[in-house]
Amino acid sequence: MDVDPRQYENIGVNENDIHQIVLSYLVHNCFKDTVESFVACTGLKQPVDHLEDMEKRKRIYDFALDGNSSKAIELTEQFAPGLLESNKDLHFDLLSLHFVELVCSRKIDEALGFAQSNFTLFGKEQKYVEKLEDFMALLAYEEPEKSPMFHLLSSEHRQNVADSLNRAILAHAKLPSYSAVERLIQQTTVVKQCLSQEFGKV
Amino acid sequence: MGGVEDDEPPSKRVKATFGESGVVSNSLSVREQGSCSLSDSMAWLLESQGDDEVVGSKGVFKKVEFVRIIAEALHSLGYSKAEASLQEESGIPLHSPVVNSLMHQILDGQWDKSVSMLHETGQIDETIIKLASFIILEQKFFELLDGGKVMDALKTLRTEIAPLCINDNRVQELSSFILSSSQESRLKPRRKLLEELHKLLPATLMIPGKRLVHLVEQALDSQKVACAFHNSSVGKMSLLTDHQCGRDHIPSQTLQILRDHSDEIWFLQFSHSGKYLASSSGDCLVFIWEVNVDGQVSVKHRLFGHQKPVSFISWSPNDDQLLTCGVEEAVRQWDTASGECLKIYEKTGLGLISCAWTPDGKNVFSGVTDKSIIMWDLEGKEVECWKGQRTIRIADLGITMDGKELITVCKDNMILLFGLDTNSEKFIREDQIITSFALSEDRKSLLVSLLNQELHLWNIDGCPELVKKYKGYKRSRFVVRSCFGGLKQAFIASGSEDSQVYIWHRDSGELVMTLSGHSGAVNCVSWNPVNPHMLASASDDRTIRIWGLNQVNMDYNGKKHSSNGVHYCNGGS
Numbered sequence: 070m071d072v073d074p075r076q077y078e079n080i081g082v083n084e085n086d087i088h089q090i091v092l093s094y095l096v097h098n099c100f101k102d103t104v105e106s107f108v109a110c111t112g113l114k115q116p117v118d119h120l121e122d123m124e125k126r127k128r129i130y131d132f133a134l135d136g137n138s139s140k141a142i143e144l145t146e147q148f149a150p151g152l153l154e155s156n157k158d159l160h161f162d163l164l165s166l167h168f169v170e171l172v173c174s175r176k177i178d179e180a181l182g183f184a185q186s187n188f189t190l191f192g193k194e195q196k197y198v199e200k201l202e203d204f205m206a207l208l209a210y211e212e213p214e215k216s217p218m219f220h221l222l223s224s225e226h227r228q229n230v231a232d233s234l235n236r237a238i239l240a241h242a243k244l245p246s247y248s249a250v251e252r253l254i255q256q257t258t259v260v261k262q263c264l265s266q267e268f269g270k271v
Numbered sequence: 272m273g274g275v276e277d278d279e280p281p282s283k284r285v286k287a288t289f290g291e292s293g294v295v296s297n298s299l300s301v302r303e304q305g306s307c308s309l310s311d312s313m314a315w316l317l318e319s320q321g322d323d324e325v326v327g328s329k330g331v332f333k334k335v336e337f338v339r340i341i342a343e344a345l346h347s348l349g350y351s352k353a354e355a356s357l358q359e360e361s362g363i364p365l366h367s368p369v370v371n372s373l374m375h376q377i378l379d380g381q382w383d384k385s386v387s388m389l390h391e392t393g394q395i396d397e398t399i400i401k402l403a404s405f406i407i408l409e410q411k412f413f414e415l416l417d418g419g420k421v422m423d424a425l426k427t428l429r430t431e432i433a434p435l436c437i438n439d440n441r442v443q444e445l446s447s448f449i450l451s452s453s454q455e456s457r458l459k460p461r462r463k464l465l466e467e468l469h470k471l472l473p474a475t476l477m478i479p480g481k482r483l484v485h486l487v488e489q490a491l492d493s494q495k496v497a498c499a500f501h502n503s504s505v506g507k508m509s510l511l512t513d514h515q516c517g518r519d520h521i522p523s524q525t526l527q528i529l530r531d532h533s534d535e536i537w538f539l540q541f542s543h544s545g546k547y548l549a550s551s552s553g554d555c556l557v558f559i560w561e562v563n564v565d566g567q568v569s570v571k572h573r574l575f576g577h578q579k580p581v582s583f584i585s586w587s588p589n590d591d592q593l594l595t596c597g598v599e600e601a602v603r604q605w606d607t608a609s610g611e612c613l614k615i616y617e618k619t620g621l622g623l624i625s626c627a628w629t630p631d632g633k634n635v636f637s638g639v640t641d642k643s644i645i646m647w648d649l650e651g652k653e654v655e656c657w658k659g660q661r662t663i664r665i666a667d668l669g670i671t672m673d674g675k676e677l678i679t680v681c682k683d684n685m686i687l688l689f690g691l692d693t694n695s696e697k698f699i700r701e702d703q704i705i706t707s708f709a710l711s712e713d714r715k716s717l718l719v720s721l722l723n724q725e726l727h728l729w730n731i732d733g734c735p736e737l738v739k740k741y742k743g744y745k746r747s748r749f750v751v752r753s754c755f756g757g758l759k760q761a762f763i764a765s766g767s768e769d770s771q772v773y774i775w776h777r778d779s780g781e782l783v784m785t786l787s788g789h790s791g792a793v794n795c796v797s798w799n800p801v802n803p804h805m806l807a808s809a810s811d812d813r814t815i816r817i818w819g820l821n822q823v824n825m826d827y828n829g830k831k832h833s834s835n836g837v838h839y840c841n842g843g844s
Contacts, residue, residue: 206443
């Protein structure tokens with residue numbers, strides 16, 4: 070179902086709304102310098118620490134993306150205390166990133182030790198057992214990159230974990246975990262799909 | 272045997288030493304591992320192949336193999352001394368030296384040596400070597416874990432097990448055990464590993480356990496199959512004589528004549544439980560009979576209501592109800608216990624010609640004079656109707672066990688197997704006109720009666736296939752019905768226009784018996800599904816005959832006297 074673009078002219082858009090949308094995108098992705106100049110140009114009000122907070126969040130994100138999850142965990146504990154305790158899935162993902170690091174650097178003894186001290190608790194809950202099996206399987210291969218579990222070492226996986234961490238920290242700070250523009254695109258797509266299904270039936 | 276040995280070349284005596292060292296159960300010394308090289312094992316093989324001596328009048332099998340399986344049988348029975356003597360006296364060892372070493376190494380936990388020994392046998396192919404190595408190394412892994420040597424276990428996993436590149440799923444499982452090593456031990460005893468290995472290795476290398484027992488069981492099975500009159504559960508069979516039942520296990524004597532019908536009897540059928548018998552006659556009546564505990568059959572109900580003679584009766588899956596179909600009329604549903612007519616299924620303006628229950632007892636099928644098929648629910652509501660050339664005026668209608676296919680005669684010489692959900696069609700094509708058909712109890716076989724006085728047995732499990740033909744009975748003008756019956760439905764029975772009942776052995780096709788007694792054409796037969804010794808036949812002479820075992824050999828209860836349940840009837844004596 071296609072709508073005539075000329076109808077768009079009938080809808081008025083508030084400039085302040087647009088500014089908020091752009092700002093939320095920049096904040097979500099920690100573009101600190103851009104935020105600074107944007108706020109200066111548009112005169113939007115922001116909380117005092119917002120630049121500092123963004124900086125800290127960026128550092129955490131970068132460490133996670135690099136695979137240096139022990140540093141990421143340390144900083145998260147400082148910045149958002151209690152976050153990881155209440156978010157076990159995330160905690161597990163971060164710990165497993167560290168585990169993967171050790172396996173990749175062929176530090177098998179350390180990896181085993183790390184697994185034994187950190188993962189045994191998780192192993193008691195059914196939903197982590199399968200995930201744990203996948204990770205432990207990496208230990209069985211001398212060349213984990215060639216094992217069936219190689220996707221666990223990929224940068225896509227680290228990206229996913231880093232993104233989840235970012236969202237969790239934002240939620241913890243009572244900020245939206247998804248940028249407005251992301252949500253708008255998702256919403257429009259879903260509505261379009263719904264409507265074409267409905268019209269399709271008739 | 273003694274005479275032959277003297278002429279044998281000296282190599283025989285060398286084999287005797289092999290035999291001694293080859294015995295595992297005694298604690299005699301095994302040859303040193305180092306000296307058990309490839310050439311030794313090859314030499315052993317060549318020597319045994321040199322013995323082409325055969326056993327038996329047909330010369331079909333080798334003495335070496337025969338002695339080895341006897342030795343294995345002695346071993347399984349626990350007679351280790353006898354086993355050792357046999358190996359010594361015959362000079363034929365049960366296992367080759369390599370296999371013996373392998374077995375010792377496994378029981379001693381010498382894993383690495385046993386894995387390399389696998390390669391030395393020279394008789395196993397790559398995949399099996401890998402599978403066998405896998406399970407041996409798994410044992411090594413678990414034993415290390417169990418002993419707290421986690422790093423060593425991990426090393427085994429990484430450097431020995433994973434590189435085999437088979438069974439990645441198991442490798443994954445093993446790695447997860449590393450974490451939970453403190454929990455339940457998954458270690459199995461070494462004996463068990465040996466058993467598993469035994470199953471994996473080829474029979475030529477290691478004789479499968481209980482091989483002789485397996486061969487004997489096979490022989491007994493084929494004796495049973497060949498037994499033309501096998502119609503009673505035998506229990507334990509004797510090994511001392513070949514099994515053969517006598518004719519006295521097939522119903523051959525009229526035990527009872529039921530004269531309650533007043534017209535030609537067209538159809539009869541036992542219920543699934545064998546407790547009831549239903550029959551219908553030309554005077555439009557249907558009778559339900561009860562089979563009493565003493566085997567006597569008596570009238571339970573007379574069912575009035577049909578305006579036309581009933582040509583087909585179908586018992587519900589649990590026998591609580593009965594469907595009867597009047598010729599081109601209506602289908603009536605009756606309650607077995609009370610004899611009450613519960614429902615009448617009709618199609619206005621048309622007549623119904625056949626009826627059947629779905630296996631779950633929730634729906635009723637019927638063929639219609641306009642060649643379509645209808646399905647009703649038990650409320651009488653028409654659920655579905657399949658139009659087109661589905662069925663002609665033949666009263667037989669059948670359904671497969673899973674309720675998915677309907678079986679009907681759609682053309683003079685064709686039977687249609689119609690998939691109800693898929694609308695798929697499979698056909699059985701005959702050269703002659705089909706007069707009726709019967710389904711076996713497991714619904715995997717179909718018996719088709721043809722115009723030319725032949726019965727054709729078809730396997731309908733999957734693609735229909737003609738299995739056997741039966742001849743001998745007489746049919747020219749009327750529909751004569753046949754059925755499966757006897758123990759495990761091993762027999763085929765049919766009525767005939769010459770007033771006799773014909774019985775064939777199903778697997779061999781041999782005509783086993785003809786039963787005389789009726790004075791008119793026998794239209795229909797039914798074999799009690801639960802009592803293989805009871806057969807009922809319906810005739811134009813207005814009687815139903817109940818056939819049973821020859822009473823001369825029976826005691827009062829109709830059971831054959833036998834002390835141990837084994838039948839020694841040799842036909843000739």
